[in-house]
Amino acid sequence: MIHTGISGIDDMLEGGIPExxxxxxxxxPGVDGQLFMASTLNAAISEGKRCLVIVPYASTQxxxxxxxxxxxxxxxxIAAGATFLDSTDRFRILKQAGTPGKALQxxxxxxKNRVESGSxxxxxxxxxxxxxxFGLEGAISILTQPVATGQPTVILEHLxxxxxPGLDKFSDHHKIDLLISISAGFRYIPFFNYFTLVHASWLxxxxxxxxxxxxxxxxxxxxxxxVVTGPSRSGKSTFISSASDCxxxxxxxxxxxxxxxxxxxxxxxxxxxxxxxxxxxxxxxxFDPIIPQLVKNAMGVVLVIDATRPDQxxxxxxxxxLSRADRLPLVVAANRTDLPDSLDEGAIRSGLELRSDVPVYxxxxxxxxxxRHVIESMVDCITRFTF
Amino acid sequence: xxxxxxxIELLDKAMGGFDAGTxxxxxxxxxxxxxxxAIALSRPLSGEYSIILSTDERASEVIDYCKLTGSxxxxxxxxxxxxxxxxxxxxxxxxxxxxxxxxxxxxxxIKFSKMSEAIFExxxxxxxxxxxxxxxxxxxxxxxxxxxxxxxxxMYQFLHVIIAKxxxxxxxxxxxxxxxxxxxxxxxxxxxxxxGVIEVKSEGxxxxxxxxGILGIPPDWHKFRIEKGLVVMQQ
Numbered sequence: 108m109i110h111t112g113i114s115g116i117d118d119m120l121e122g123g124i125p126e127x128x129x130x131x132x133x134x135x136p137g138v139d140g141q142l143f144m145a146s147t148l149n150a151a152i153s154e155g156k157r158c159l160v161i162v163p164y165a166s167t168q169x170x171x172x173x174x175x176x177x178x179x180x181x182x183x184x185i186a187a188g189a190t191f192l193d194s195t196d197r198f199r200i201l202k203q204a205g206t207p208g209k210a211l212q213x214x215x216x217x218x219k220n221r222v223e224s225g226s227x228x229x230x231x232x233x234x235x236x237x238x239x240x241f242g243l244e245g246a247i248s249i250l251t252q253p254v255a256t257g258q259p260t261v262i263l264e265h266l267x268x269x270x271x272p273g274l275d276k277f278s279d280h281h282k283i284d285l286l287i288s289i290s291a292g293f294r295y296i297p298f299f300n301y302f303t304l305v306h307a308s309w310l311x312x313x314x315x316x317x318x319x320x321x322x323x324x325x326x327x328x329x330x331x332x333x334v335v336t337g338p339s340r341s342g343k344s345t346f347i348s349s350a351s352d353c354x355x356x357x358x359x360x361x362x363x364x365x366x367x368x369x370x371x372x373x374x375x376x377x378x379x380x381x382x383x384x385x386x387x388x389x390x391x392x393x394f395d396p397i398i399p400q401l402v403k404n405a406m407g408v409v410l411v412i413d414a415t416r417p418d419q420x421x422x423x424x425x426x427x428x429l430s431r432a433d434r435l436p437l438v439v440a441a442n443r444t445d446l447p448d449s450l451d452e453g454a455i456r457s458g459l460e461l462r463s464d465v466p467v468y469x470x471x472x473x474x475x476x477x478x479r480h481v482i483e484s485m486v487d488c489i490t491r492f493t494f
Numbered sequence: 495x496x497x498x499x500x501x502i503e504l505l506d507k508a509m510g511g512f513d514a515g516t517x518x519x520x521x522x523x524x525x526x527x528x529x530x531x532a533i534a535l536s537r538p539l540s541g542e543y544s545i546i547l548s549t550d551e552r553a554s555e556v557i558d559y560c561k562l563t564g565s566x567x568x569x570x571x572x573x574x575x576x577x578x579x580x581x582x583x584x585x586x587x588x589x590x591x592x593x594x595x596x597x598x599x600x601x602x603x604i605k606f607s608k609m610s611e612a613i614f615e616x617x618x619x620x621x622x623x624x625x626x627x628x629x630x631x632x633x634x635x636x637x638x639x640x641x642x643x644x645x646x647x648x649m650y651q652f653l654h655v656i657i658a659k660x661x662x663x664x665x666x667x668x669x670x671x672x673x674x675x676x677x678x679x680x681x682x683x684x685x686x687x688x689x690g691v692i693e694v695k696s697e698g699x700x701x702x703x704x705x706x707g708i709l710g711i712p713p714d715w716h717k718f719r720i721e722k723g724l725v726v727m728q729q
Binding site: 113134165169172173239287293295 | 651
């Protein structure tokens with residue numbers, strides 16, 4: 108196995124990348140995604156894999172300095188574990204060859220010699236200049252020639268200026284086993300980055316997108332906002348409390364002397380490599396004007412309902428509309444189902460007029476395992492949703 | 495809508511400056527002061543920011559030149575695509591970013607995004623005008639050098655993406671291209687991406703420019719010189 112060095116992705120890939128695979132990190136322009144390739148290179152070097160790095164846009168020294176700056180890795184350790192074909196080699200080959208055809212042949216020979224003589228396990232290639240020089244077919248042919256020492260794993264990084272059709276070119280014709288596209292959501296500027304696992308040939312995975320942040324040279328899958336809403340006293344604050352590693356709540360005593368949320372609940376979870384923030388809305392109608400503000404930029408909505416209160420269905424439906432949950436991934440958590448006379452799934456679905464793809468879970472919000480199961484489902488819905 | 499003063503009286507009087515979200519090709523022969531003209535148009539006025547992509551001059555040289563114009567360097571960011579080719583271990587700062595070479599479009603795009611994000615987040619400089627979106631002038635000096643290293647189709651797509659982002663950010667862009675180095679087809683293709691063209695020529699030791707593509711501005715030639723980094727019109 109080759110590891111990406113990104114725990115969330117390695118988990119999704121059930122451990123990592125099978126040896127001999129072809130991997131493409133396809134980056135949208137302007138998206139800070141160079142850490143994907145850098146993390147994979149670091150992981151390979153630290154696991155003792157022998158690597159060939161093809162970096163035609165930079166000198167080896169500049170490349171090592173950049174990788175070290177990005178990941179904090181020791182450049183001498185990378186230099187010791189890899190051989191390089193860099194910008195100097197590209198100019199040498201172009202000058203020596205005279206024609207593109209001859210240059211392609213020299214590239215093919217040099218890569219093959221390096222792989223066979225160094226028993227290279229993994230080729231890391233920054234594809235764009237090879238693509239410019241020889242077209243896609245030519246560039247790929249340099250990296251995927253049959254070699255006597257066994258087929259190395261090939262990891263590519265590419266700047267995708269063509270959007271979706273650019274991805275199709277690779278997946279249709281070049282047997283890319285793992286295609287990860289790295290993109291950003293834009294308003295004026297990128298406001299969140301996300302990667303999309305387009306396909307993995309060895310796994311029956313559906314395409315999924317996951318936001319990420321970078322911190323301390325690492326990529327951390329990140330869900331900046333899941334909103335937890337629901338009618339008053341349905342158990343939202345308890346849900347957030349049970350789900351979170353730590354939490355803050357703004358509440359005060361209500362008329363019945365039990366606390367009620369007056370602004371929001373906040374909860375933070377680090378779960379299965381994801382950093383997740385939960386925002387809980389108040390449930391009382393008098394706070395409805397602040398809910399549209401709370402749900403801005405939310406990536407998903409958990410609707411908590413009291414399954415013993417059919418009279419609150421209309422209110423719950425109103426909150427779905429108010430939190431724009433009809434346009435976002437939505438999961439329903441039916442609370443207090445351990446009590447008698449709770450509603451069944453059919454009654455909840457019809458009462459809330461739910462889409463068929465909305466999961467409904469029967470929980471007790473005081474039980475951590477129940478609540479975490481809802482969060483797991485929410486994350487799954489978010490990663491499958493096209494934003 | 496915000497208007498970017500050009501420092502060219504006839505344009506500023508007639509139109510109030512360049513509209514936000516517009517992009518201009520500065521088309522010029524070599525040795526015609528066009529780099530200086532592009533920098534003069536891109537210098538940040540009060541409350542504005544500049545991002546300059548330099549493929550030919552080191553970041554320190556660009557900043558030194560900008561200071562000549564009286565611009566405050568804390569509002570100027572430079573993406574330097576040349577220094578790393580000779581000093582590979584140079585490190586980024588908040589306002590000076592380095593990419594490995596002019597071929598590194600991935601790096602250029604990322605550094606541009608990082609600078610834009612810092613400006614929008616208010617972390618780019620110590621003072622912030624508070625305008626939103628923050629007015630940003632972007633300059634590529636030069637497209638000619640980028641075209642020497644990357645093929646025309648790739649450069650067209652890359653500039654298309656950058657220009658779309660500038661429009662979203664309500665910035666203004668100036669893209670310098672040497673019209674002696676490229677054929678008419680190349681120039682026409684790059685022109686398609688632009689709102690207008692600022693064409694420069696040299697004749698008898700004098701330099702002239704004309705503005706093409708802005709409604710209300712006749713495309714007449716105007717004699718000019720650059721003095722202390724500013725455009726000075728001559729009779």
